[in-house]
Amino acid sequence: MAMKSAASSAIRSLLSSSSSTFSRNLHAPAERKKIVGVFYKGGEYAKLNPNFVGCVEGALGIREWLESLGHQYIVTDDKEGSNSELDKHLHDAHIIISTPFHPAYVTAERIKKAKNLELLLTAGIGSDHVDLKAAAAAGLTVAEVTGSNVVSVAEDELLRILVLVRNFLPGYHQAVNGEWNVAGIAHRAYDLEGKTIGTVGAGRIGKLLLQRLKPFNCNLLYYDRLRMNPELEKEIGAKFEEELDAMLPKCDVIVINMPLTEQTRGLFDKNRIAKCKKGVVIVNNARGAIMDTQAIADACTSGHVAGNSKTSSQKILSTTKTYETAIMIFVMNNLYRLWRGCLACATSSKGSSMAIHAKSCNDSSYFWHYHRCTGIIEFLYYLGSFIM
Numbered sequence: 164m165a166m167k168s169a170a171s172s173a174i175r176s177l178l179s180s181s182s183s184t185f186s187r188n189l190h191a192p193a194e195r196k197k198i199v200g201v202f203y204k205g206g207e208y209a210k211l212n213p214n215f216v217g218c219v220e221g222a223l224g225i226r227e228w229l230e231s232l233g234h235q236y237i238v239t240d241d242k243e244g245s246n247s248e249l250d251k252h253l254h255d256a257h258i259i260i261s262t263p264f265h266p267a268y269v270t271a272e273r274i275k276k277a278k279n280l281e282l283l284l285t286a287g288i289g290s291d292h293v294d295l296k297a298a299a300a301a302g303l304t305v306a307e308v309t310g311s312n313v314v315s316v317a318e319d320e321l322l323r324i325l326v327l328v329r330n331f332l333p334g335y336h337q338a339v340n341g342e343w344n345v346a347g348i349a350h351r352a353y354d355l356e357g358k359t360i361g362t363v364g365a366g367r368i369g370k371l372l373l374q375r376l377k378p379f380n381c382n383l384l385y386y387d388r389l390r391m392n393p394e395l396e397k398e399i400g401a402k403f404e405e406e407l408d409a410m411l412p413k414c415d416v417i418v419i420n421m422p423l424t425e426q427t428r429g430l431f432d433k434n435r436i437a438k439c440k441k442g443v444v445i446v447n448n449a450r451g452a453i454m455d456t457q458a459i460a461d462a463c464t465s466g467h468v469a470g471n472s473k474t475s476s477q478k479i480l481s482t483t484k485t486y487e488t489a490i491m492i493f494v495m496n497n498l499y500r501l502w503r504g505c506l507a508c509a510t511s512s513k514g515s516s517m518a519i520h521a522k523s524c525n526d527s528s529y530f531w532h533y534h535r536c537t538g539i540i541e542f543l544y545y546l547g548s549f550i551m
């Protein structure tokens with residue numbers, strides 16, 4: 164209910180907005196649109212929290228609004244293969260909404276089938292599930308809600324660093340199994356204080372992580388194609404590294420916070436992992452494909468990497484046999500974090516200041532719109548500009 168009333172007030176304030184994107188579309192003739200939302204099933208958990216809207220049952224809390232405007236809103240979790248519910252609706256869908264937690268992979272083949280498609284909207288961060296070149300060629304707009312869950316993610320990264328550096332998991336398993344073997348934990352449990360921690364990518368999430376790490380009295384480094392302004396760098400207390408390969412051997416902990424692009428796919432291959440300090444802890448917050456799965460599994464096996472935490476979708480869990488094997492072997496030093504659908508529930512309702520980061524693919528060179536908006540409003544703003 165809270166989300167629904169937030170949505171209604173957001174829409175009311177958007178209607179009074181004089182923004183060019185919005186007013187352009189307000190003057191366009193009203194057309195009944197077909198919107199397909201692809202989310203994971205909430206199941207029993209959907210009933211536990213009325214604000215848990217990021218699932219099929221919650222439908223992002225926008226069903227009432229969309230239907231009151233005469234639009235058709237199909238919501239499904241069935242997205243794989245040509246017989247999927249998603250594919251059944253592709254031919255006449257105008258808008259597809261998806262999340263990185265249960266991504267609808269919009270391939271060139273799907274784009275070709277979707278003759279009416281106008282907007283691919285991610286209720287979250289990252290558009291790597293969309294074939295951007297094919298979307299650009301088809302004149303589609305691809306938009307994501309940059310900044311939407313960055314605090315949740317930065318806090319989660321801090322948690323994962325601590326879990327691995329403090330060697331929390333074996334202790335947990337001992338407690339659960341009624342064991343007491345202090346040496347089994349203590350031989351590789353460390354303090355964060357005094358450790359060198361480097362983030363590869365220091366954008367919204369990377370910066371928040373560095374800010375959170377400052378009180379731990381660590382030596383903080385960052386590598387990014389863009390350097391922070393000197394005041395911010397000083398405030399955060401992190402040192403800029405111009406070369407990734409020069410930073411890696413210095414780090415006890417490496418956190419990956421950059422998007423998956425053509426430049427970053429496979430960035431952490433065998434050779435690059437070999438450049439890291441022996442016993443390094445790696446927390447990959449970004450997409451799995453930045454890391455060579457076999458290379459990281461091998462490095463865990465050899466002990467070159469002492470701890471590894473990655474985010475993953477279920478698909479990767481169930482299909483990457485090699486890595487599953489590695490998980491079995493290295494259950495103690497691998498922390499495998501499943502993406503969580505905390506987005507719409509925990510973060511957007513806070514109404515913190517955020518930005519829409521929309522890639523408008525009207526020609527082959529993307530140009531970028533930036534709108535400063537508030538929480539869930541940014542998502543509705545972009546959707547509204549296509550349907551009202």
Ligand SMILES: NC(=O)C1=CN([C@@H]2O[C@H](COP(=O)(O)OP(=O)(O)OC[C@H]3O[C@@H](n4cnc5c(N)ncnc54)[C@H](O)[C@@H]3O)[C@@H](O)[C@H]2O)C=CC1
Pocket residue numbers: 288289309310312313316363364365366367368369386387388389420421422423424426427448449450474502503
């Ligand atoms: N695991 C999770 O639950 C989540 C993961 N993410 C992932 O985290 C990534 C980062 O998110 P944000 O910090 O919000 O993005 P952002 O766009 O604010 O920051 C990304 C940073 O990476 C840098 N960068 C990009 N390509 C680079 C390259 N080739 N070389 C050097 N630096 C490069 C950019 O300059 C920028 O500073 C997302 O793209 C997404 O894949 C985001 C949200 C949730």
